[in-house]
Amino acid sequence: MVSVNYYLIVGAVLFAIGVLGVLIRRNAIIIFMSIELMLNAVSLSFVALARHLHSIDGQIMVFFIMTVAAAEVAVGLAIIVSIFRLRGTVHVDEIRLLRG
Amino acid sequence: MTTIFFFIFAVVAIGSAILMLVHRNPVYSALFLIVTFFSIAGFYFLLEAQFLGIVQIIVYAGAIMVLFLFVIMLLNLRQEVRLPIGQPYQVMFGVLFSVLLFLQLFLIVRAGVKLGRVGPFSPEKINAAGNVEVLGGVLFTKYLFPFEVASVLLLVAMVGAIILGRKKLPKEF
Numbered sequence: 001m002v003s004v005n006y007y008l009i010v011g012a013v014l015f016a017i018g019v020l021g022v023l024i025r026r027n028a029i030i031i032f033m034s035i036e037l038m039l040n041a042v043s044l045s046f047v048a049l050a051r052h053l054h055s056i057d058g059q060i061m062v063f064f065i066m067t068v069a070a071a072e073v074a075v076g077l078a079i080i081v082s083i084f085r086l087r088g089t090v091h092v093d094e095i096r097l098l099r100g
Numbered sequence: 101m102t103t104i105f106f107f108i109f110a111v112v113a114i115g116s117a118i119l120m121l122v123h124r125n126p127v128y129s130a131l132f133l134i135v136t137f138f139s140i141a142g143f144y145f146l147l148e149a150q151f152l153g154i155v156q157i158i159v160y161a162g163a164i165m166v167l168f169l170f171v172i173m174l175l176n177l178r179q180e181v182r183l184p185i186g187q188p189y190q191v192m193f194g195v196l197f198s199v200l201l202f203l204q205l206f207l208i209v210r211a212g213v214k215l216g217r218v219g220p221f222s223p224e225k226i227n228a229a230g231n232v233e234v235l236g237g238v239l240f241t242k243y244l245f246p247f248e249v250a251s252v253l254l255l256v257a258m259v260g261a262i263i264l265g266r267k268k269l270p271k272e273f
Contacts, residue, residue: 002106005209010110012205016198017117022192029172033133037117040140047246051147056238059149066159067250071257073164077171078264084175094185
């Protein structure tokens with residue numbers, strides 16, 4: 001049986017990789033994927049702690065995280081597509097203006 | 101046996117997450133992220149959360165990543181692929197800060213934060229009743245209101261995606 005701490009450390013590594021992706025990549029789609037990776041890292045910690053503490057609430061939280069992630073991806077990708085139509089790029093350093 | 105599978109999943113998840121990060125082509129990044137999501141689903145099976153493991157594969161690896169791949173293929177990113185990943189100072193500070201973040205999280209885990217009360221759902225009890233049954237029972241009683249709110253959220257996201265994805269906004273907006 002693997003201790004809960006190992007799962008939490010794997011979650012921490014995945015979260016740090018997600019943060020690194022947001023910090024160093026300049027492609028909006030890759031930044032978005034890194035955010036998804038961070039959400040998954042947190043979900044993994046939720047499930048590990050739910051099992052450790054003999055509780056089902058952590059699994060319900062992961063269920064809601066997945067729902068919110070699905071909604072977020074649909075809207076976020078629609079925004080990226082409309083920015084690409086407007087500017088012809090998804091490079092975040094070149095998207096500086098707030099007005100259309 | 102569980103330990104061997106745990107380390108296999110851990111290596112695959114972290115390795116493909118790093119490959120997702122360093123790959124220049126977004127299509128390959130998306131494919132490596134799918135591999136990471138599959139190994140996280142493997143972790144859920146090891147933690148005896150079978151329903152979440154299946155939903156992880158269906159929703160994340162299936163629906164969300166297919167949406168990502170659709171958008172990547174919709175956009176023409178040919179000139180962006182040739183650009184470097186980031187400025188050198190960005191990469192340097194990014195690596196520094198994320199390593200520091202990981203060290204913080206590691207120290208928190210090692211120090212052993214005081215955890216909450218132990219609940220009534222022991223793994224044996226969940227397995228005896230069935231994972232899906234216990235999850236559904238709690239979801240439709242204790243968490244019924246958040247469940248309804250989540251359905252409204254999905255409706256709003258659907259309408260928002262259609263409005264944003266239209267070719268041109270109509271005159272009255």
